[in-house]
Amino acid sequence: MNTPKTDDFRLERRDDGLAVVFTPTGQTYTFAVTDGGKLSEPTVSPAQPNAGDYADGDIRKTATELARLAVSGSPRT
Numbered sequence: 001m002n003t004p005k006t007d008d009f010r011l012e013r014r015d016d017g018l019a020v021v022f023t024p025t026g027q028t029y030t031f032a033v034t035d036g037g038k039l040s041e042p043t044v045s046p047a048q049p050n051a052g053d054y055a056d057g058d059i060r061k062t063a064t065e066l067a068r069l070a071v072s073g074s075p076r077t
Contacts, residue, residue, distance in 0.1 A: 002054050004062050011070050018070060020063040024052050029063040037071050039064070 004022065012019040017032040017040070025047035032040040042064065 002052055004054055004059050006062065006066065009063060009066055011066060018067050020067050022054075022059050022063060025054060025059070027059065029060065029067070031064075031067045033071055039067055039071060042067075 002024075004024075008022060008024050010021045010023055012021065014030065017030065020029045020031070020042075021027070022029070026045075027047045028045040029042040030045075031042050034040075042060070044060070
């Protein structure tokens with residue numbers, strides 16, 4: 001099983017929110033962003049056939065975290 005890396009993702013601003021594209025599989029995670037900066041659950045496009053061996057949960061977790069960071073920035077320590 002392959003592990004997704006942050007370099008495998010591309011972020012795109014959309015009129016109604018943010019899209020995170022996982023380039024190895026072609027999946028797009030589309031998030032709506034509220035006025036308060038909260039993210040909706042993503043709408044996920046299907047992966048391309050024979051796109052590789054990645055765990056969906058790992059991809060979703062990384063895509064969601066990248067979208068959260070893009071909207072709110074990194075947490076202060």
